[in-house]
Amino acid sequence: MRDAEFFRRWLVTAASAVEREADRLTELDSPIGDADHGSNLLRGFTSVVRELAAERPEVPGAVLQLAGRTLISTVGGASGPLYGTLLRRTGKELGTAAEVSDDDLRQALYAGVAAVAQLGGAAPGDKTMLDALVPGVAALGTSYRAAAEAAENGALATVPMQARKGRASYLGERSIGHQDPGATSSALLLAALAEAAEGES
Amino acid sequence: MRMLINSPGTVVEDALRGMAAAHPELAVDVARRLVVRRDAPVAGRVGLVSGGGSGHEPLHAGFVGYGMLSAACAGEVFTSPVPAQMAGAAAAVDSGAGVLFVVKNYTGDVLNFEMAAELAEEDGLRVERVLVNDDVAVVDSLYTAGRRGTGATLFVEKIAGAAAEAGAPLEQVAAVARRVNESARSFGVALSACTTPAKGSPTFELPEGELELGIGIHGEPGRERRPMMTSREIAEVSVGAVLADLEGLRPVGEAVLVLVNGMGATPLLELYGFNAEVQRVLADRGVPVARTLVGNYVTSLDMAGCSVTVCRADEELLRLWDAPVQTPALRWGR
DSSP: OEEHHHHHHHHHHHHHHHHHHHHHHHHHHHHHSOSOHHHHHHHHHHHHHHHHHHHOOSSHHHHHHHHHHHHHHHTOTTHHHHHHHHHHHHHHHHTTOSEEOHHHHHHHHHHHHHHHHHHHTOOTTSSSTHHHHHHHHHGGGTOHHHHHHHHHHHHHTTTTOOOOSSGGGGGGGGGTTSOOHHHHHHHHHHHHHHHHHHHHO | OOOSOSOGGGHHHHHHHHHHHHOTTEEEETTTTEEEETTOSOTTOOEEEEEEEESSTTTTGGGBSBTSBSEEEEEEETSOOOHHHHHHHHHHHOOSSOEEEEEESOHHHHHHHHHHHHHHHHTTOOEEEEEEOOBTTOOOGGGSSOOOOOTHHHHHHHHHHHHHHTTOOHHHHHHHHHHHHHHEEEEEEESSOOBOTTTOSBSSOOOTTEEEESOOSSSOOOSEEEEOOOHHHHHHHHHHHHHHHHHHHSOOOSOEEEEEEEOBSSOHHHHHHHHHHHHHHHHHTTOOEEEEEEEOSSOOTTBOEEEEEEEEOOHHHHHHHHSOEEOSSOEEOO
8 A cells, every 4th residue: 555655755756857857858858849848847846845845745645636736836838737637636536545555546547647638638649748658557557667667668659750749749740750858757757656666665 | 058147047037027127117026927017907907918938028028018918927938837827917907807818829828828717717707718829830730739829929919908908898809819810820930049048058950051931939940941041032931821821711902910020139120121021022912011010029039030920900900909009018109
């Protein structure tokens, strides 16, 4: 069973990963976007860590909902609403339980990813964060590590795709050959989840 | 990187502090990144709120004032503001007559304004949104995020602002804003990439002797790269693309408003020269020009280049365009 402390560790681990990879995310965002993905997510996750320390929510659902709200109110752009919705919706699904099972978390993440797809109007293959999230969450049934690897492979698989959503879609065929920054950061989020789970088991 | 800044992280708030010092007629909330007419809410007047990523100055904060926007929200550089900012702006300007959000069609702006509209409506405000999507360079909009909002934003904000100032109700202000958007088309050209403070180097590589056609306003590259062209050739391509699209909707022949816009680093000497070519192309095509605005209005940081926006204007739109306006960046008749 996973308690609030596990979810806090997941998000703190994710924040460290974003900090470590911020320059790379911004670099990936510059040929096909507008060169701010790393700095935007860093601003958001830094605020998440600060808010979690200040408010110390006591149940998993509340941890994720607070994180989601914080991302929406600090990131801006498309990443704020999309990542914010992912965490907020996942947290809402977890409800008020003090501890949740891995199966509960998997179901909740499914709902979170579906909410992202609906909000952005995107589908796998559009060269967006969904190309990492969808295979990643699908692989959660096997293990957290499998999910992280599937998300990473999903991010790599965006390289030959032509973008159909977001800023990169304006490039048309010239978006081909670049890895999607949103899929890359989504893979970081699932890698952080695996890291948090391995630290516990 | 050589920029007149303190640090990449404080660019937006430093600019807002400087704007506040220069414009006492505006109430600038640096912490919440809001620029609001000091006399807001004006009784009976529909509130007009816009905003977007910073780096496009004077858009949007430069258009806050009498006859135009009631408030603007500033996001990080090239990043849309967040819902709390927009909802805060709406609350600050609502007189009970409702609020119109002017939203440029970029995924981030659309999503955040959508969430802001929900927040404001939960607080009992009446909110309408108009989406600006005038960029003809985006051709396959069925399969992308749709056309970008660029230069027509200025026409929408000015004309809807005049309607609001004249006391038109929310539905009418929204309707005239949508009509302006449907009547306007733009096309942009980059002669250099721009440099965002966060990245510190150009957002794309544009080799010497080449230019990029069909750019947006975020330093994102356009759809096609060609060897450098003359001002006359650029005018032919730009105006040609705009008119081809407008003619697809309705025969031209009526008078138009023209915006010849600089992207930030192109001097007025070049912009006026370019405008001469734009006017010539329009005359050659039999399009009478009613009004022309030349200058840096919807910019992309330090990008060199220009965009052309053409808006079909009937008597009503022309009258609203000519109505008095008093903002930091646009001012006449008062």
